[in-house]
Amino acid sequence: MAGKEVLYEIREGIAYITLNRPEKLNAIDPEMRQLLWDAFQEVKNNPEVRCALVTGNGRAFSTGHDLVAMANARADTQVNQAPSTGDLYVVQSTIWKPIIAAINGICLAQGCGIALGSDIRVASSEAQFGWPQAKRGISSVSGPALLSQVVPRNIAFEFLFTGDFVDAQKALELMLVNYVVPPEEVLPKAEELARKITANAPLSIAAIKEAAIKGSEMGLEDRVAFAQKKRNEVLQSEDAKEGVAAFAEKRAPVWKGR
Template identity: 40%
Template sequence: MGEPVRHESGLVVEDRGHLRLLTLDRPERRNALSSELQADLVEALLDAAEGGQVRAIVLTGNGPAFCAGFDLKEIREQDQRGERFRPPMNRPTRSLFEVVTETPVPIVAALNGPAVAGGFELALACDLRVASPDVQLGLPEAKIGMGANFGSVVLPKRIPMGIAMELLLTGEYVTAEDAARWGLVNRLVARDEVVPTAVALAEQIAANAPISVRRMKETAVKGLELPLWQALRLDVGPNPYLSEDRKEGIAARLEKRAPVWRGR
C-alpha cells in the first residue's frame, strides 16, 4: 500500500494494491473543480490506464460534498479579468468527463455528499455509483446560464427521457434514493459506509481477470449506441480469449483454487 500523495490542486492519490483511491480534497470550496484540479485528475486517470497495475478506481470527496461542479469563483475572476471563456468542447485540453468515460479501468463514484452541476456530471461519467439515500444530485446549470454539455448528452442515456428533461430544464435536485429507483445509483448505504462500500465493490472488480474487465468496460461503453452486429465485432483492447489469464482462470476453476492473474 503506497502513501497518499496530495497535489497542490487538492487531489489526493492513494494506491492500495491494485486499487487507486482518488479524493477531491478542497472541502472549503465543496471540492469544486478548478482548472488545476481537473488537469491533475486527468493525469491520474491516464496514468492509471497505463502499465496494468491499477485495476479499479474509487473517486470520492473530502468533507460534506462530493463535488459542487466547476469552480464558479475561478470562472468569475477570469470574467473580471476579461479573459475569453471557451465552451467545454472548444478547449485545448481534454474534457475531464470524456477521460473518465474512456478510462479502461472501471471507476466507482463514492458520493459522500451532494454531487451537483459538474459534480453530478463527474459522477455520471463513472461506471458505478454508491451513495447515501439523502445525498442530493442535480444539474442547476439552467439557473446560472451554463450548459451542462456532458449531462445533457449522458443523462437521457442513463434514465427515462422525461425524467432527464425535467432535471435538465428545471435545474431542481433529486435525492440518491430517487436516482436509485431509476438505476442511476448502484448501492444505497449509510453515509459513513459510502466509501468503504465503494472500496469493497472496487476490490471485488480488481480481483477479477484484468484483461476481461477492461474488455467488458470498453465494449459496453463503445458498443452502447452501435447496432448489434457492429458491437459484437468491436474487438477493443487486448483479447481475453487469447490471453494467458484465460488459461489460468479455467485451470483455477477446475482445480478449485484462486487464480493468479498476470494481465496478459
C-alpha cells in the first residue's frame, strides 16, 4: 500500500511510515488520515512487520490538522468517511508491535498525538512541541486523551491552556521523548532502536506491549494475572524453546513468531 501523502515501505521487518506533505508541514487532511489508518492496519495485520517507524518528510513531523482543508470541506463526504483523529490513536493502541516516532521537526496538535501514540520517541534537537488549539478556537483530542496520561495533569493543562510551544530539550525533561539527537541523527537513532527490537522474539514483544497497555486499565491483582497469562502463552511457543536452546548452544536465535 502507498499514497502520495503517506509513504509506506517495509525493510528488514521494519515498516517505514512517512508523512509526505512537506509543502504543508505535513498538516493532516482527510486523505492523509485515511492513508495513516491504512498504514497502521497494515502494520497490525502483516506478520512480516515486526516494528513500525513513523516520521515526516521535510522540516516538520506534523503540524496537526490541516485547518484550511477543515474550513473548506466541512460537508465533504471525504471528510465524513475518513477515520477520525481519535480513530488513529485508538488503532495505534491496539497494535502489539512497537511503534517508534522519529520526530524530525515541528510537532503540533494531532502530530503530537501520533507521536504520543507511539511507544518510543526520538526527537530532533530542532523539534518543537505544542497544542495550540485553544488559540484557534478549537479543542484538542490528543491533549486531554493522551498528553494528560504521559505528564502530570498540571503540566498537560499548561500546554493545553496556554498553547505555548516547548523545545526538544524541555520535552526530554518532561519525558515526552526518549532521546534528543542532532537532526541528521534522528532516523539513524530510530533505526538503531528498531533493529534492536526486531532482533528479539516478536511474541515476547507483543505480549509485553499488550500486557502493559491492557493492564493499565486494571487493578493490580488483575494486571499481574493478565501479565502472567500472556507470559504463560509465550512460554508454550516454539520461539520460547528456540530462545532457551540458542542460549544453551551459545548461538543467535532464529525467531519464527510462533
